[in-house]
Amino acid sequence: MKKQIYTDFLIIGAGIIGLSIAYKLKQQFPDSKILIIEKEKEIGFHASGRNSGVLHAGFYYTSDSIKAKLCKAGNEAWRNYCEENKLRINRCGKLVVARNEVELEGIHVLHKRGVANNVILDVISDEEATEIEPKAKTYEKALWSPTTATVDPIEVILSIKDKLLSLGVEILLDVKFIHKTDKAIQTNIGEISAGYLVNAAGLYADKIAKEFGFSENYQILPFKGLYLYASDKGLKLKTNIYPVPNLNNPFLGVHFTVTAFNKTKIGPTAIPAFWRENYKGFDRFNLNELIDILSVESGLFLANKFNFRRLAYEEMAKFYKNNLVNLAGSLLYEVDDSTNYSWGKPGIRAQLINSKTRTLEMDFKFEGDDKSFHVLNAVSPAFTCALPFSDLIVEEIAKKIN
């Protein structure tokens, strides 16, 4: 027999955002009953368990953005959290390198943004860059970010999950939001009614929001992030090495990450995906999504919005291992031919697009009222920002329900 459940707060999605919101809600409303439903059999199956694990420092974002306001605090919060809870963290920093005169300009733009956001950051010479990482190649100057670090995202989300369980928050796995009913929501285990609903459903946040009358002008477009891992005996780097990104889109360009386990990986790409959970082959294939996404992508391609044609061509070419290795190699003095690379677990970015202006939303985005709240664009660096972002969301929710 199907169950009938009541809860004060119902959260859809046990990614880092849903879990962190539950954590902050419990602090704000300690006596409330909080339930998280997650459609997968495990937590961290999607973006939160498939990302680069980088705690960004906060210098990419213009100071008027929510990302800029939260990133430094988020970086500090996870660094402290990892230390207190004895979780793995690699305080390896990050070099942003320039490949030419134009990118050198970009270094200065990023430095200005970082200074405006109160981030510890230095413009250093090419010699100083090679003192930090002898293999890093830059054109005259580089940007050094000592506070960038890497964590194991799975370890972090499992730790938050354990904290929630000990606080009495309930997490139901394998339970999927199907649709909204008059006074409740329908799931595969029956109806759940809630005093307040929070939608943190990642790749499906827009769809769910639409059922509640939100996300009117938005749609999620999935972009696939592939990773190549250097073999254990291959390339080893002391720090993360990133290029100067194209600041007109939200992606950071192909880079080298030094993981929390001291492994070197290349990626992630930002390849337009054809359905929302298009991780590998035809797994999780969804025809309606394919039709929908192809129609949006062909519109972007024809109108060449935000230089989509070039993005699509350049990104598709990254399906080829050698191409990806060579691209990343342009950040180093020499491409190490003896290193073997193998593909790792890909991630998919739930990138929000404004369907009216056909532009990518660069900042975090949320909407809500006194009944429900919808996190629509929790793109990178949302993992880094998850704790202060959830403070902000809980503050917004408290205003709406009081």
Ligand SMILES: Cc1cc2nc3c(=O)[nH]c(=O)nc-3n(C[C@H](O)[C@H](O)[C@H](O)COP(=O)(O)OP(=O)(O)OC[C@H]3O[C@@H](n4cnc5c(N)ncnc54)[C@H](O)[C@@H]3O)c2cc1C
């Ligand atoms: C390749 C890649 C690299 C990245 N690198 C970084 C990085 O280095 N640093 C950083 O700060 N950020 C990074 N990010 C961004 C970061 O991973 C995301 O911003 C963050 O994980 C978003 O968390 P989330 O909880 O919103 O989404 P998710 O982790 O996707 O969680 C949403 C959950 O909702 C569930 N769900 C969906 N629909 C339903 C339904 N109908 N019913 C029940 N449950 C449902 C899903 O199963 C999922 O578990 C990266 C992202 C990607 C893809």
